[in-house]
Amino acid sequence: MYIHYNLYANYTWGMGGEIDLELNRRNMQKIISIIVIAVLLYWGLQNLSTVSSFFSRTFQILTPFLLGMCMAFVLNVPMRIIEKKLFSYNLKSKKNINDKIKRPISILLTIIFILAIIILVTGIVIPELIDTISTLSTNVSNSILKLQGLYNRLMLKLPEIIPINTINNINWDEINKTALDFLKIGTTNILGLTVSIASSIFSGILNFILGLVFAIYILIQKEKLSKQFKKIMYAYLPEGKVDRILYILRLSSKIFSNFISGQCLEAVILGAMFFISMTILGLPYALIIGVLISFTALIPLVGGFIGLFVGTFLILVSDPVKALWFIILFFILQQIEGNLIYPRVVGNSVGLPAIWVLAAITLLGSTFGIVGMLVSVPVFSVIYTLLREDVYPRLKAKKISPEKLK
Structure with a gap:
């Protein structure tokens, strides 16, 4: 009985030691994790510009992929409806064919549907805008002619309104120099702004095309990607x-x-x-x-x-x-x-x-x-x-x- 008690005591002590060791190991892992997070947080606060630049650059690189994921989610809504309406019957004799072609056809019809809406809207609105701008430009031309006639009449009457001594004291060279400098600066700014806008438009179009291609790949293989995602999580x-x-x-x-x-x-x-x-x-x-x-x-x-x-x-x-x-x-x-x-x-x-x-x-x-x-x-x-x-x-x-x- 004494031997049995000692064996039981040694067994329970051994179990307690293993449990304590496991608890100490977990506590140490938590403490190390907290220390690492605190150090990273402190370093990040001390180097906000570096961290901000890093995340900005990372976001810029991932923009086409993030855009593609958003586009895939939006396109998936009509694509899913098209798949259910067109391929719901799935005859046994044609099952394999339908399974192969239903996704590409559904994606193609979805893109055509959205492009048709965009073309319809732009086809209705843009011609009217062009006609309106044309009418407005004609009105503006007439207004400019009227302003020019008013300016000429004002110049003829200027000596009567302003004394001749005042006109002679005006430094026309300085006015001309100021006007030319203003035009030069304005032209430079306009050119710079044009280049910036063109670069932004090109970058936006490129990101859109890459995002659309990425979205199509996601939609084609969404079931496979979902299964892989679940495997990793489990x-x-x-x-x-x-x-x-x-x-x-x-x-x-x-x-x-x-x-x-x-x-x-x-x-x-x-x-x-x-x-x-x-x-x-x-x-x-x-x-x-x-x-x-x-x-x-x-x-x-x-x-x-x-x-x-x-x-x-x-x-x-x-x-x-x-x-x-x-x-x-x-x-x-x-x-x-x-x-x-x-x-x-x-x-x-x-x-x-x-x-x-x-x-x-x-x-x-x-x-x-x-x-x-x-x-x-x-x-x-x-x-x-x-x-x-x-x-x-x-x-x-x-x-x-x-x-x-x-």
Whole structure:
């Protein structure tokens, strides 16, 4: 019995030693991790310019890939619909053929559909803009001739208005030198600005093309990439955490897809409102401005004002009074759309109550600007859904009756 007790004591002591050793090892790893993070944070704060330059350069390099991922996500929404509508039957005799061709055909049809919308909008709006600019240039030419005649008459009457001694005391050489210097500086600045704009446009086009190619590759192999991503996560993370992460990603994907669909529907409703209202009020270019506002409404914050500027410019040339009425109509419809239609249409598409839609746009829009306004509704919707899924089981576990919540 004594021997048995000693063996049991030695066994339990050995187990305790192994547990203590494991705990000490974990504590040491945590302490080392905290020290490393603290050192990196301190170094980063001391070298903010270097860190900022590094992240800026990294973001610049990754821009085509990030743009491609965003484009792939947006293109995936109509592509998925096209796949379901065109390839849902999948006859057994043609199953292999359909599996091979359905993805490339769906991607091609999606790109053609989006390009058709862009060409349609530009084909309707740009010719009218050209005609308006042509009319405006004619009016400007007439105005310049009138100003030139006024200037000539003023020069003839100048000796009568200003004493001859005053005119003789003016240093015309200095005025000419100042004017020439101003023109030289202005020309140099314009050339520099032109080169900068051309470089930015070229860089933007290049990033767009690379992003589109990357997006097409992602869409073609999205199932394979998803499987590889899951393998890596399950290999390095606990299974329960991976399941939770994948659930949140699936929920986010569903909500963002519904948000894009709701945003497109809301843009169509807004364009129809402008077309009907302008037709009733007898304002010109009702169809063109309605289509333009539907298209620009997809751009957060700035898009509506692009439609306002172009619409006002088109109407102003033909009738300045009607242009003023259009501006008033624009702000009225914008208030109706922003406070009534948008929260209901987009909020219902993502499952977020109207009041929280307004709160999301206000909060993230004021904090992060255009990007915040773009992602505010789907982000709040994901948070709202996860919070609701966590709250109700807790209330049920605490046996909180519905009467207490009224």
